[in-house]
Amino acid sequence: MELALIGLAKSGKTTVFNALTGGHAQTSAFVGGKLEPNVAVVKVPDPRVDAMTAQYTPKKTTYATVKYVDIAGLAKDDTTEHKGVLEALLQYVSKADALIAVVRGYADDVHGEPHPASDLEAVHLELIFSDIAKVENRIPKIEKQISRTQGKERDTMAHELAVLQKIKPGLEANKPVRALGLTPDEEKAVRGFQFLSAKPLMYILNVSEDKMADAPAMLAGAESPTVTGFPHTATSWLAGEIEMEISQLEGADRDAFLADYKITEPAAARIIELSYNLLGYISFLTVGPDEVRAWTIPNGSTAPQAAGAIHSDFERGFIRAEVIGYDELVAQGSLANAKKHGQLRLEGKSYVVKDGDVINFLFSV
Structure with missing residues (x-):
């Protein structure tokens, strides 16, 4: 399973990446024009695998894994230069199974107080605009080429054109592709476009320590039917800096830290569980003296x-x-x-x- 982290600049996205992966990526690493993403692969916590390993003492234990990809923050900017950078960034997430959009829920010296509702909408629209550009670029090309083809090739192109023409007005109404009710056959016809708004999406509100008590209400106030109300969309919150500290601790130290902040489960495990639910994934096990292993499959x-x-x-x-x-x-x-x-x-x-x-x-x- 591959999950890509996106979000506006200064949303604390890389801090969240570190919290979810136990990594040490520099939170200012994208300053200076760096486009290459941070990447980490983490094991999916599974007590069942632990128990089977204890029972079978196999030569090898293999957990299911999640690959996290963290790209540079997106900017609220309509310039041609920005659009080129945006396109370059979003190519890194095109193969992800789902997207995690991190939204700022804390005050900072640059942007002042948080505005999660408008930031949620900004990320939503960036994905929509990316997909509209693909559709508007492709439709004229098909219309020009289709008259010069025949047989099965013509039928395939005609079907693709029909699906794109179905998608276009939905996107223009700011509806993501995942909400347009495409049939499996229609999804197959446009799979190669890797539409970003077709991917399941989880919005995560990243709050500061002093906002933890207010986070549920803040998140509820930012949600709206036109952004978070679409199918295959989920929301959650975490305190990125606190969770990043937790991810670096083990054993009794971690347990004490969790207790101090009244956190019942580290965000790293909670977000994986939410991602499995969002994607409709489950795990089955194979066991034996050679290997105990968890496998991820669609429900x-x-x-x-x-x-x-x-x-x-x-x-x-x-x-x-x-x-x-x-x-x-x-x-x-x-x-x-x-x-x-x-x-x-x-x-x-x-x-x-x-x-x-x-x-x-x-x-x-």
């Missing part, structure tokens, strides 16, 4: 599709799956005991994998 995946997450041969040659729920396995103590008591189920191609399933795939190629 609703069938057993063969889950097998394909491991290797395409597993999906192509799928025969059946031996399945047991994590809680059932813990109750049984081992797969051997579960099998002995008839708790290890044999599932076929139509089985829909559930979060926490422990699976052994049988296949032949």
Whole structure:
């Protein structure tokens, strides 16, 4: 899973990046025209993997991972130079599974008091404008080329044109692509554009220590149907500087710090969980003496599709799956005991994998 952090300049975005990754990226690193993003890969905390590792003592333990990409802050600027920089920045997030937009919720010497509602809207519109530019650039080209094509190529281009013409008025009304009700076939036709407003989006209000008590009300006041009310959109808040400190601590020191600030769960774990929910992802496990591993798949995946997450041969040659729920396995103590008591189920191609399933795939190629 890849998550890209975006936001206006001075939103504390890189501080949030450090909080989520335990990294040490310089929070002023993008000053001076630097465009290359900060990148970090972190393990997804999963007590189930911990427990299975303790039970099986495997040679290797592999957690699911999240890749975070942090680009330079966006500027409220309509100049040609800015648009070129914006395009260069946004190319780094085009392959992300979802976007995290960080919004300033604290006062600073440059911008004064926070204005989260207008900043939320500014980020929303930047994504819309980026997509409009792609559509407006492509439609005239298709209209010019389509008359010179025929057969299947013409049909493909005509379908693409129809989808773009459906998208364009929605974007012009400031609606993101993810809210336009595209069919799976229509989504496939324009997948190559990597429309940013098609991606699930989480807005995070980044507050200072003295604003933590006010953060829920501040976030609620900034939300609106025309920005945060669209499908596949979520909101949350965190105190970036505090969470960055937490991410650098371990054990008793971290627990004491969390208790002092009445934080029940570090933001690093909470945001990953929210991201899984936003994207509709779940995890299943494979266990054994060689490796205990968590695999991330879309919710609703069938057993063969889950097998394909491991290797395409597993999906192509799928025969059946031996399945047991994590809680059932813990109750049984081992797969051997579960099998002995008839708790290890044999599932076929139509089985829909559930979060926490422990699976052994049988296949032949």
